[in-house]
Amino acid sequence: xxxxxxxxxxxxxxxxxxxxxxxxxxxxxxxxxxxxxxxxxxxxxxxxxxxxxxxxxxxxxxxxxxxxxxxxxxxxxxxxxxxxxxxxxxxxxxxxxxxxxxxxxxxxxxxxxxxxxxxxxxxxxxxxxxxxxxxxxxxxxxxxxxxxxxxxxxxxxxxxxxxxxxxxxxxxxxxxxxxxxxxxxxxxxxxxxxxxxxxxxxxxxxxxxxxxxxxxxxxxxxxxxxxxxxxxxxxxxxxxxxxxxxxxxxxxxxxxxxxxxxxxxxxxxxxxxxxxxxxxxxxxxxxxxxxxxxxxxxxxxxxxxxxxxxxxxxxxxxxxxxxxxxxxxxxxxxxxxxxxxxxxxxxxxxxxxxxxxxxxxxxxxxxxxxxxxxxxxxxxxxxxxxxxxxxxxxxxxxxxxxxxxx
Numbered sequence: 354x355x356x357x358x359x360x361x362x363x364x365x366x367x368x369x370x371x372x373x374x375x376x377x378x379x380x381x382x383x384x385x386x387x388x389x390x391x392x393x394x395x396x397x398x399x400x401x402x403x404x405x406x407x408x409x410x411x412x413x414x415x416x417x418x419x420x421x422x423x424x425x426x427x428x429x430x431x432x433x434x435x436x437x438x439x440x441x442x443x444x445x446x447x448x449x450x451x452x453x454x455x456x457x458x459x460x461x462x463x464x465x466x467x468x469x470x471x472x473x474x475x476x477x478x479x480x481x482x483x484x485x486x487x488x489x490x491x492x493x494x495x496x497x498x499x500x501x502x503x504x505x506x507x508x509x510x511x512x513x514x515x516x517x518x519x520x521x522x523x524x525x526x527x528x529x530x531x532x533x534x535x536x537x538x539x540x541x542x543x544x545x546x547x548x549x550x551x552x553x554x555x556x557x558x559x560x561x562x563x564x565x566x567x568x569x570x571x572x573x574x575x576x577x578x579x580x581x582x583x584x585x586x587x588x589x590x591x592x593x594x595x596x597x598x599x600x601x602x603x604x605x606x607x608x609x610x611x612x613x614x615x616x617x618x619x620x621x622x623x624x625x626x627x628x629x630x631x632x633x634x635x636x637x638x639x640x641x642x643x644x645x646x647x648x649x650x651x652x653x654x655x656x657x658x659x660x661x662x663x664x665x666x667x668x669x670x671x672x673x674x675x676x677x678x679x680x681x682x683x684x685x686x687x688x689x690x691x692x693x694x695x696x697x698x699x700x701x702x703x704x705x706x707x708x709x710x711x712x713x714x715x716x717x718x719x720x721x722x723x724x725x726x727x728x729x730x731x732x733x734x735x736x737x738x739x740x741x742x743x744x745x746x747x748x749x750x751x752x753x754x755x756x757x758x759x
Contacts, residue, residue: 392691395652399695399735400702403728406642407703407720408710414719415711422717423557429620430595431501431558434586434606437615445613446582451606452494455586458605460594465497466583467562470573472543474521474566476531480541486530490542491565491584492573493522500587501559508536508551515550516569519576522551524563542566543577558619559587652695652735656688656743681748688740689733696732700725 434455436445448454452466470490473482497503498510509515511522521540523533528549531540539546547568556562573579586606590598595618603611704720711718 391658392694395654396691396695396698398647398650399652399692399732400699402642402647403696403699403732404702404706406731407700407724407728408706410724411703411707411718411720412710414721414724415707415714415716418719419714419716429618430589430592431619432588432590432595432599432602433617433619434588434602435584435615435617437613439610439613445610447584447586447614448607449581449583451583452586454605455588455602458588458590458598458601460590460598462589462591463496463500464586464588465494465500466570466586467494467497467565467567468492468570468573468579468582469584470543470568470577470579472577474527474531474547475541478541487564488527488530489561489565490577491562491567492570492577492579493567494570497562497567497587498553500589501556501562502589503556503559503562504554505551506554507534508549510551511567511569517571517575518569519545519547519572520550520568521547522553522567523549524553524565524567525555526560526563527566528552530564540566542568545576561585646735650739652688652691653739653743656684656691656740657746677748681744684744684747685737685740688743689736692732692736692739696728699732700728703728 434447434451436447439445452464455461455464468491470492472490473485474488474490475482475484475486493511495511495513495516498505505522506525508522511520521542523531528534533540533549533552536549536551538549540549541547547566553562568577570579570581574581588598588602599616599618602616603614606614707720708718710716
């Protein structure tokens with residue numbers, strides 16, 4: 354009950370004023386605004402940690418997205434057949450009829466073969482034969498380019514006419530190592546000149562083709578002493594038939610010794626690469642977490658010093674009626690605002706770093722929403738942890754002792 358003049362009646366307890374969420378934010382912001390330089394430096398520690406974590410996740414996600422798009426473009430329905438080993442541990446051979454047998458499998462859309470040729474390719478006959486430049490010579494069937502879904506960037510691919518002639522098509526890496534950027538020039542192979550009629554583009558699913566000089570099967574047998582045995586068969590079938598075709602390939606290729614046939618899917622290597630990127634990401638995330646922890650220690654240090662410097666302010670607020678809880682809430686809100694400032698800046702920097710790196714590598718920039726959510730959660734956690742002790746310390750100060758502090 355109150356008297357007519359508005360003052361409380363004798364014996365009535367005073368109720369402390371309540372702070373609305375807006376009041377708490379304004380008080381916290383005012384406390385931070387009084388020390389802008391220290392606030393910026395402390396927030397920078399949080400920003401570096403958050404930016405590191407988001408950039409690591411974003412770059413890894415962008416790389417993985419690029420790999421997945423590459424898989425979608427190249428297809429996961431390519432299988433390769435290679436010879437394994439005999440029961441005596443010797444190198445096996447694929448039958449000369451292997452390609453024709455594979456082409457007879459119902460779901461198979463297209464198939465082609467290559468065979469390793471014991472020869473080297475050089476720009477001139479004056480270069481020692483031992484200097485190969487890591488380029489292999491292979492016989493290739495005319496259907497190889499269609500099976501691998503490759504592209505000719507210069508010239509033309511082998512056809513029925515050129516397959517029997519001293520004509521060669523160079524893979525992308527082979528042409529680069531030979532220093533060739535155009536067709537019509539000649540290279541020295543197997544003791545005679547071959548004319549370069551084509552240069553291929555990159556083939557991510559068949560990197561061995563990129564490092565090869567390719568000639569037709571007839572020319573390889575007649576001019577280079579090729580024995581006619583294929584060393585690799587490439588096959589494409591419908592996506593839903595890949596596993597069933599994979600199961601029958603060994604017995605189809607070599608009915609008498611199917612155990613001497615190896616079947617693989619090149620796209621598995623790209624999928625493994627995407628999975629391996631995750632392990633590296635975890636390591637970098639650990640470094641980002643350390644940076645974030647250091648930023649949190651910086652925030653805690655700033656808040657503890659703030660309590661020591663603002664004892665008179667705390668004592669004045671307490672003497673004017675502020676409760677321990679309100680003082681505690683004030684300093685906790687300052688810590689959260691300081692961490693949130695660093696988190697927002699860090700998220701922006703991380704997203705910009707991801708976008709810049711992805712664009713420079715011609716990748717699709719991807720920043721997962723959960724990474725932003727995790728960054729916000731980490732920011733709030735760091736802010737709460739860093740502000741609890743300083744807030745409790747400020748709340749425990751006695752008004753008289755605080756006001757008497759010099």
